Amino acid sequence: MALILILSFLGAFAIIALPLVAAGGASTKRSKQVMTAVDAALGSAQRVDGEGIPDLRKGEKLSSIPWLNQTLLNLHMMQRLQDMLDQSDLNWTAGKLLAASGVCALVPAYLVQLHYGNVSPALLIGLLTGSAPIAWVLRRRAKRMNLFVKELPEGLDLMVSGLRAGHSLISVLGLVANECPDPLAQEFKACFEEQNYGLELKAAFDNLVRRVPVQDLKIVTSAIMIQKESGGNLAELLEKTSETIRQRFRLKRQIQVHTAQGRMTGLVLGCLPLFLGALLYFMNPTLMSVLWKTSAGIKLLCASGGLTLLGGLIIRHIVNIDV
Numbered sequence: 386m387a388l389i390l391i392l393s394f395l396g397a398f399a400i401i402a403l404p405l406v407a408a409g410g411a412s413t414k415r416s417k418q419v420m421t422a423v424d425a426a427l428g429s430a431q432r433v434d435g436e437g438i439p440d441l442r443k444g445e446k447l448s449s450i451p452w453l454n455q456t457l458l459n460l461h462m463m464q465r466l467q468d469m470l471d472q473s474d475l476n477w478t479a480g481k482l483l484a485a486s487g488v489c490a491l492v493p494a495y496l497v498q499l500h501y502g503n504v505s506p507a508l509l510i511g512l513l514t515g516s517a518p519i520a521w522v523l524r525r526r527a528k529r530m531n532l533f534v535k536e537l538p539e540g541l542d543l544m545v546s547g548l549r550a551g552h553s554l555i556s557v558l559g560l561v562a563n564e565c566p567d568p569l570a571q572e573f574k575a576c577f578e579e580q581n582y583g584l585e586l587k588a589a590f591d592n593l594v595r596r597v598p599v600q601d602l603k604i605v606t607s608a609i610m611i612q613k614e615s616g617g618n619l620a621e622l623l624e625k626t627s628e629t630i631r632q633r634f635r636l637k638r639q640i641q642v643h644t645a646q647g648r649m650t651g652l653v654l655g656c657l658p659l660f661l662g663a664l665l666y667f668m669n670p671t672l673m674s675v676l677w678k679t680s681a682g683i684k685l686l687c688a689s690g691g692l693t694l695l696g697g698l699i700i701r702h703i704v705n706i707d708v
Contacts (some may be wrong), residue, residue, distance in 0.1 A: 472596060475567065476593060490515025505683045509690065529568055534601050534634065536569040541605065541627035548620040554609070555580060572597050586613070601630045619676040644704035651700035656692055 466479040494511030498504065540561045546559035548638040555577070561576035572593060579589040590606040608626050612619050676682035 392528075414537070442560050468595070469522060469526055472529065472598070474529055474571075475522065482522065485518045486515045488516055501677060501682065503677060505687065506677045509687065530597065530599050533568050533572065533597055534566060534599055537601055537605070538627045538631050538634075540565045540569050540573065541630070544626045545620045545627070546622070554619065566599075576618050586610075601633065604629070640706050644706070647700060647704040651697050651704070654700070655693060655697045658659075658689065 423465060451694045466482065470477050470479065476698040482538035493514045493587070494507040497510045543561055543564060544557040547560050548554070550559070558573055558577045558580070562570050562577050563571070565573070575596070576589045576593045579592060581585055585593075587610060590610065594603055594606055605623070605626055608622055609619070612622050660675075663675065676686045
C-alpha cells in the first residue's frame with residue numbers, strides 16, 4: 386500500500402513539475418534571446434570569434450559536394466567553366482556539367498566496348514558523346530552573346546534619349562534594365578545594382594564585360610570611361626558608338642553572305658563520310674565491319690576521322706573573318 390502511495394506521488398510530481406520546469410527553461414531561453422537581441426541593437430553585445438556575424442559576401446559554388454567544391458575552386462579551368470555556364474544563363478555548377486559529360490562519355494563507351502569488344506572505337510564514341518554537353522553549353526552561350534549584341538544598339542539609343550532628357554548615367558543604366566528585353570536588361574540590371582550597392586562604376590563595368598565578353602560591349606564601356614575622365618558630350622558619344630556597332634553588324638552579315646558557300650562546303654564534307662558509311666553498312670554490313678573489327682581498319686577509321694575534323698576546322702578558320 387505504501388509503495389502504491391509513493392508511486393502515485395512520484396507520478397503526480399512528474400506530471401506537474403516537469404512541464405513547469407520545461408516552461409521555465411523555455412522562458413529562460415526566450416529571455417536570453419530577447420536580451421541578446423537588445424544588446425545587439427544597442428551595440429553592447431560582444432561576439433567571440435565572429436560567431437553570429439552574417440557573411441554577406443558572394444561565395445562561389447562549383448559543386449554541391451563540399452570537398453569537391455573546395456577541390457574545384459583550386460583549379461583555374463573550373464572557374465572558367467563556371468563563367469561559361471553563367472554566360473549561358475544556366476543554373477548549373479561546373480561539377481554538374483563535368484558529371485553530365487562523364488555519364489555521356491562512359492555509358493556509350495561501355496556499351497560499344499561490350500558489343501564489339503574493342504577499346505579504340507569505344508574511346509572514340511565516348512569522346513564524341515562526352516563532349517556533347519559542353520558543345521551544347523557553348524552553343525547556348527554563343528546564341529545568348531549574339532542576341533545581346535543585336536539588342537545593344539537599341540539599348541544605347543535608349544541611353545542617348547535618357548541623357549538628352551536630363552537623366553544621369555546611372556539613371557539611364559536603370560532605364561535600360563527596366564525597358565529592354567533580356568539578356569540586355571538582365572546584364573545591365575546586375576551592373577546597375579552593383580553600382581547602387583557602392584561598387585565603383587569602373588569595377589561594375591569590368592564585371593559587366595567579364596559576364597558578357599563581346600567586343601561591342603568593350604567599345605561601349607571604354608568610351609564611357611574615357612568620357613568620364615576627359616569630359617565631353619556623352620549622349621553624342623554613345624550615339625556614334627551605336628552607329629559604329631550597327632555598321633559592324635551589317636558588315637558581319639555581308640561577310641556571312643559571301644562565305645555561305647564555304648561554310649556549306651565544310652558542312653557537306655564533314656557529314657558526307659558519316660552518311661556514306663551508314664549507307665554502306667546497311668547495304669553490306671560484313672564489308673563495313675572490317676573498319677572496327679580489324680586493327681588496320683581501326684587505324685584507318687581513326688585517321689580518316691581526325692583528318693575530317695582537321696579539314697572542318699581549317700575551313701571554319703578560313704570563313705570566320707573577324708570584323
